[in-house]
Amino acid sequence: MKQDMIAVVDLGSTRNTDVARAVRALGVYSEICNYDVTKEQLLALPGVKGVIANGGPNDVVNGEKIGLSEEIRASGLPVYTFDYEENGRINPMPAEEKDIAARLKSFVFGDCGATANWNMDNFIADQVELIRRQVGDKKVLLALSGGVDSSVVAALLLKAVGKQLTCVHVNHGLLRKGEPEQVVRVFREEMDANLVYVDASERFLNKLAGVSDPEKKRKIIGAEFIRVFEEEARKLDGIEFLAQGTIYPDIVESGTKTAKIVKSHHNVGGLPDDLKFELVEPLKMLFKDEVRACGTALGLPANMVYRQPFPGPGLGVRCLGAITRDRLEALRESDAILREEFAANGLEGKVWQYFTVVPDFKSVGVRDNARCFDWPVIIRAVNTVDAMTAEVPEIPFGVLQKITRRILAEVPKINRVCFDLSPKPTATIEWE
Ligand code: XMP
Numbered sequence: 001m002k003q004d005m006i007a008v009v010d011l012g013s014t015r016n017t018d019v020a021r022a023v024r025a026l027g028v029y030s031e032i033c034n035y036d037v038t039k040e041q042l043l044a045l046p047g048v049k050g051v052i053a054n055g056g057p058n059d060v061v062n063g064e065k066i067g068l069s070e071e072i073r074a075s076g077l078p079v080y081t082f083d084y085e086e087n088g089r090i091n092p093m094p095a096e097e098k099d100i101a102a103r104l105k106s107f108v109f110g111d112c113g114a115t116a117n118w119n120m121d122n123f124i125a126d127q128v129e130l131i132r133r134q135v136g137d138k139k140v141l142l143a144l145s146g147g148v149d150s151s152v153v154a155a156l157l158l159k160a161v162g163k164q165l166t167c168v169h170v171n172h173g174l175l176r177k178g179e180p181e182q183v184v185r186v187f188r189e190e191m192d193a194n195l196v197y198v199d200a201s202e203r204f205l206n207k208l209a210g211v212s213d214p215e216k217k218r219k220i221i222g223a224e225f226i227r228v229f230e231e232e233a234r235k236l237d238g239i240e241f242l243a244q245g246t247i248y249p250d251i252v253e254s255g256t257k258t259a260k261i262v263k264s265h266h267n268v269g270g271l272p273d274d275l276k277f278e279l280v281e282p283l284k285m286l287f288k289d290e291v292r293a294c295g296t297a298l299g300l301p302a303n304m305v306y307r308q309p310f311p312g313p314g315l316g317v318r319c320l321g322a323i324t325r326d327r328l329e330a331l332r333e334s335d336a337i338l339r340e341e342f343a344a345n346g347l348e349g350k351v352w353q354y355f356t357v358v359p360d361f362k363s364v365g366v367r368d369n370a371r372c373f374d375w376p377v378i379i380r381a382v383n384t385v386d387a388m389t390a391e392v393p394e395i396p397f398g399v400l401q402k403i404t405r406r407i408l409a410e411v412p413k414i415n416r417v418c419f420d421l422s423p424k425p426t427a428t429i430e431w432e
Contacts, residue, residue, distance in 0.1 A: 002047040003122060004114040005029040009037060011066055012258045013056030015084040017249070021287060022101065023052070027116030028108050031285065034257045035061065039071045050078040050112035052104075056085045058258040066258070078111040080104075120290075120297040124156065127282045131160035140165045140241040140280055143229050144195070146175070146183040148307055149245030149283060152291050155298040156282050157243055158193055166194045166239070168232045170225060173201025174314030174328075177336040186301060196236075200228045205323065212322040212360070214432035221313040226270050233275055242277035246284045247291055308353045309387070317432040321360030326413055327375060331358045333411045334377045338403055345399045352390075354381040356407075357420075357431045365415030374415035377407050382429050390424035 006023045008030055010016045016032045023030035028049075033042065042048060053068040060066070073079055084100070108114050140157060144150050144167040157165045167187060171180040180197070188195040207220050233239065271277075283291055295305040311317055315335070319328045334356040342348050357378040365372045379400070384390035404417040420427070 003029045003117050003126070004049045004112075005031060005045060005047045006050050006052060006108055006112065006114065007037070007042055007045060007048055008032045008052045008054050009035060009068060009072075010258055011035050011053055011055045011068065012059030012061075013054040013084055014058065015056065016054055017252055017287070019052060019054050019082065019084065019104075022104055023108060024118060024287075024290075026105055026108055027118050028114045029118040032252060035066045036257070037072075039069070039075045042072060042077065043075065048077065049114040050080065050107065052107070053079055053081045055081065055083040056258075061258060078107070080107040080111070120293050123286075123290075124159070124294065124297060127156055128160040131157060131280060131282055134278075134280060135161055135164065135241055138164065138240040139236070139238055140243050141233055141236065141239045141277065142167045142243040144169045144183060144187065145312075146179050146304070147245070147310060148288075148295065148305060149247055149291060151183075151186075151300055151304050152295040152298065153243050153245045153283060154187060154193065155191065155295060155300050157280070158187075158191055159298065163194055165243070166196060166236055168196045168198065168229060170228050170232075171197070171199045171201060172204045172221060172225060172228075172314065172316075173199075174204065174221070174316040174319075176310070176315065176339075177332045182301075182304065186304065196232055198228060198232060200224075203228070205325065205328075208316065208323050210322050214317065217316055217323070217432070218313050221316050223270075225312075230271055230275060233271075240278060241280050242271075243280040243282075246281045248283075248285055248287050251284055306349065311430060317430050318355060318357045320357065320431055327358045327360070330375060330377065330411050330414050331356060334358070334407045334414065337406045337410065338379060341399060341403045341406070345396070345402075347395070347399070351381050351393055351395070352383045353429060354379070356380070358414075359431075363416055367415060372415050374413050376416040376418055377411070377414050378418045378420050378431070379403065380420045380429070380431070382424070384424070384429070387429065388424075390429050392421050392423055395419075 006028055008016055008020045010032055020030040020032050031045065042051065051072065068079065140161060142150065142154055142157065142165060144154050146169065154167050169180065169183050184195065184197055187193040204221065204224055207224055208217060211217055211220060286294065292305045315328060315331050316323060319331050338354060338356050342351065342354055357380055358375055359378065362373050362375055365374060381393060381395055382390040383393045400419060407414055407417050
């Protein structure tokens with residue numbers, strides 16, 4: 001079951017993931033290790049064939065310059081000393097990229113003698129075996145949000161342990177139109193999973209009534225989510241494992257020891273101490289596109305696997321200010337129209353994220369020859385690579401007109417449609 005692998009040792013580079021991905025693109029598995037990895041730890045990595053000493057600008061830690069230890073250099077593993085940012089360049093030119101790729105290829109297959117055996121079928125086969133080994137005949141619990149990562153984990157665990165898995169889908173009432181129904185259809189009906197569906201919409205909306213501060217709204221949604229999940233977990237007997245959709249960027253971004261910006265990653269943490277589970281995290285070594293490839297290989301529908309990002313607090317941060325049922329309904333319906341028209345006009349997959357926002361102020365309009373005083377809908381559409389910065393792409397005017405016409409005709413209590421032209425920065429992608 002062992003696949004060959006190349007260890008990328010982080011010696012202060014800001015491009016560790018690019019190097020790991022470049023190796024994986026050659027068909028060879030690769031992992032990032034901290035600068036202080038020991039020879040023993042390196043040699044214990046399954047299938048390790050070589051080391052890339054990945055230097056860069058962050059090569060001073062606690063006042064000392066870091067480097068690969070003599071011990072590792074003398075370990076017998078081939079070592080390639082690499083610096084993506086040589087000469088201060090952050091982004092190499094295309095010709096240099098080609099040269100870098102050629103050098104990596106010659107190291108990986110020539111010096112290391114690695115075999116290109118990293119692919120999704122091998123990954124799935126390995127994970128199924130590892131999960132079975134870890135879980136044995138015990139039971140596993142999974143919070144299935146319907147997002148890409150939790151859906152792929154569910155599909156993988158179903159393949160590995162079938163009915164030993166129980167998925168809990170909490171509908172907090174802030175999901176998009178059709179989402180809870182799709183989760184139930186795909187997992188309960190098509191994949192025959194044990195699925196507990198909890199409609200907690202009323203409970204969440206009651207908790208959120210009158211709360212207008214965005215941070216408070218997020219906190220209430222997060223805390224209530226854990227409470228509902230915990231209540232469901234207590235009803236189940238003999239669960240020893242908790243599966244999570246942690247993916248590689250979650251680990252790399254919160255974990256590399258030389259990175260200047262450390263982003264903590266959040267998942268279903270915060271469960272009470274008496275609910276102790278061992279974690280099962282089968283996707284923790286995959287990048288997002290690999291997670292999608294894994295989901296596709298496991299037979300999940302394309303619209304689930306290629307779903308655009310959706311914040312945990314869901315529509316709650318797009319129904320601005322204190323959430324009301326009428327505006328939430330207007331948000332859900334206008335968002336569904338936007339998604340339908342983007343799909344019908346070939347924009348799905350071309351625009352990274354798009355959604356509607358309903359603010360908590362009204363404007364004057366005219367409907368059926370009479371004055372009306374209703375809410376506006378704001379359309380947001382952005383392109384980005386990493387969500388840290390974002391640009392607003394050009395959307396064909398005819399498509400925007402069609403969406404506007406439909407929203408004004410089909411969504412009650414909306415009399416105006418606006419388009420948000422702001423890049424990030426200064427705006428964020430979401431409005432709250
Ligand atoms: P911002 O609004 O910060 O959003 O520019 C960047 C990306 O992150 C998503 N987002 C969230 N995702 N929980 C999440 O899981 C959250 O609380 C959250 N807030 C924002 C947002 O949709 C965008 O893709």
